[in-house]
Amino acid sequence: MQVQEEIRPGSGSEEIVGESPALKQVLAQAKKLALSDTTVLLVGAAGSGKESVARAIHRVSARRNESFVKVHCAIPGAKLEGELFGYEKGAFDGTTHEKTGRLELANKGTLFLDEITKFPLDLQPKLLRALKQGEFERLGSTRTIRVNVRLIAATRQDPGKLVAENRFREDLYHQFSASLIQVPPLRERREDIPPLVHYFVQKFARRMNKHIESIPPETMDAMLNYHWPGNVRQLENFIERSVILTEGSSLRAPLSEL
Numbered sequence: 143m144q145v146q147e148e149i150r151p152g153s154g155s156e157e158i159v160g161e162s163p164a165l166k167q168v169l170a171q172a173k174k175l176a177l178s179d180t181t182v183l184l185v186g187a188a189g190s191g192k193e194s195v196a197r198a199i200h201r202v203s204a205r206r207n208e209s210f211v212k213v214h215c216a217i218p219g220a221k222l223e224g225e226l227f228g229y230e231k232g233a234f235d236g237t238t239h240e241k242t243g244r245l246e247l248a249n250k251g252t253l254f255l256d257e258i259t260k261f262p263l264d265l266q267p268k269l270l271r272a273l274k275q276g277e278f279e280r281l282g283s284t285r286t287i288r289v290n291v292r293l294i295a296a297t298r299q300d301p302g303k304l305v306a307e308n309r310f311r312e313d314l315y316h317q318f319s320a321s322l323i324q325v326p327p328l329r330e331r332r333e334d335i336p337p338l339v340h341y342f343v344q345k346f347a348r349r350m351n352k353h354i355e356s357i358p359p360e361t362m363d364a365m366l367n368y369h370w371p372g373n374v375r376q377l378e379n380f381i382e383r384s385v386i387l388t389e390g391s392s393l394r395a396p397l398s399e400l
Contacts, residue, residue: 158194159341160334164326168195171323176202181273183258183318184296186325189375192296193256195325200252205292208251213244215255219262227268229281243280245272249289258295258318259304266311273317293317328373335366338374342381343393355391368400 158165175182176199184192193212200210213226228243245253255261261269272278277288295318302319304310328335339357347354370376384395 158191158198159338160331161337162331162333164331165334168323168325172199173202175199175321175323179204179292180321181292181317182294183301183322184294184325185301185322186296186298187327187373188298189373190325190327191374192325193254195323196252196254196294196296199294200254200292203252203292205251209248210252210254211244211248212254212256214257216257216260219265222262223265223268224281227272227278227280230283232282237282240280245278245289245291246287248291251291253291253293255293255295257297259297259299259301259310261310263309263311266314270311270314270317273314328370328377332366335377336362338377339365339381342378343385346382346385350385352385352388353391354385354388354393357393361393361395361397364395364397364400 158169172195182196182199184195186192197210200206213222215222217225224241224243226243226245228241228246229237231237231240268278272289272291273293276290277286279286301310301315305312305315339362343354343357346352365377365380372379380395380399383399384393387396388394
């Protein structure tokens, strides 16, 4: 089973579609890393498809039949700690029941930490211990819980720069640095725009029970020439709006928005 066969439309929050050299390089790296159990760091701009790559790696790994659990790290530290590690009843004011953390839920599977560089500095030693030793305690408990998880993390920032600025632990960064994948922005793989456009048009046309058979050349040219700062996610949202506006068989895109 190959990653190239598994990274296909519908694999995540942003679909991976295309045949550009830049995308093929990402898939080749993903294929190699999927065969191991190493920690992976995905670096790329917002909307570039990092979560889709993470899900594809999980889907062809030895853990593919176990859970893929996502945690978004850009939330307040106390809330993040409870979400990731869990807590016991009465651990802090307002807790009337215990909570199983995402780390525990990901046992034997894959834990995906989105925006890992937002992870609070004071909590990073606890995360590092869980990664290296496979153990942690819930908030309000002294009972050690042991887990076996594969970590995939993602960020839009340069983690090396944050280490230099003492905003990210160097020892935690070294857990990722050997297995780093740069996910390119859409502007660096423009040849993937036409297949992405066709895919999204059909996706939303089916969802809205519409029959769209063509895309005007001037519409495709405009999309090819736009820089797409929001990457694949922005393109997907634009196509969804275009399909909503379309009444006939030819796509009607609001090009004035580009």
